[in-house]
């Protein structure tokens with residue numbers, strides 16, 4: 001049935017994606033983005049994330065050797081927002097929201113990306129993420145910690161220096177709330193949703209991209225973005241602090257390999273939004289939550305042709321042409337070297 005138009009269910013969110021495999025041969029006359037040749041120096045005196053440089057508002061980035069974390073100078077959320085609520089007939093509803101937004105520099109080197117870093121240095125990033133999740137999640141009013149990276153101007157990254165963000169906040173964001181509910185439902189009926197899903201994918205094999213002893217990367221059956229991937233620990237774990245040292249090494253290894261595959265796909269530093277969904281930090285155990293990472297890259301068929309979520313997708317439901325199986329095969333066949 002996968003050669004005819006069909007829709008696939010995302011069991012993590014309950015949403016459907018329309019797949020139209022027969023349309024891959026249609027002529028493309030879409031937007032072509034300008035590519036700027038990349039010649040980045042190791043240190044950029046104008047970059048506020050490079051060691052020793054000044055930031056907005058008089059802040060200063062110190063001379064750091066590995067990773068560096070600071071509160072975002074232009075934070076979208078603030079920790080001291082007082083509680084407030086509006087509800088007019090259930091139509092005009094608003095709630096105040098407390099939060100902390102941080103920036104994580106992955107490396108002092110301005111010219112690197114995750115995929116160009118050594119595994120031992122990516123491991124340091126994983127350890128930093130782990131410490132931040134633990135520290136922020138321990139605050140009694142913080143119930144969710146999102147660790148993510150926007151890479152490339154196409155995804156809205158304002159600075160090419162390798163860095164990501166952490167937003168910790170009071171209430172579960174929409175995505176996390178949906179995934180929590182779906183994982184709870186599955187666990188109540190059978191077992192862990194993503195443990196069961198990973199087992200099925202490993203048995204099938206067609207959507208696996210790469211793997212090591214601890215982690216598996218696959219194009220999910222319900223992928224919306226052309227080369228979307230899901231990063232899954234083999235062992236049931238709910239958050240970074242649950243991972244052993246060997247598993248964190250495994251995560252560093254798989255992140256390096258995956259991002260190098262992406263860079264090799266269209267011979268360009270591949271833009272993406274990626275992030276890790278970890279169990280809520282409400283204090284409850286959340287045994288149903290299975291830690292995972294999502295990579296959402298916008299590119300469709302070259303360094304300059306991207307997918308847009310417009311028209312039918314904006315007004316009805318997401319849709320894709322190339323199948324997740326063919327995307328997985330292309331990624332699987334790519335080299336993982338620099």
Ligand SMILES: [Zn+2]
Nearest residue numbers: 047050110161
């Ligand atoms: Zn820099």
Ligand SMILES: [Zn+2]
Nearest residue numbers: 192195236290
């Ligand atoms: Zn699991």
Ligand SMILES: [Zn+2]
Nearest residue numbers: 179277292294
């Ligand atoms: Zn998720």
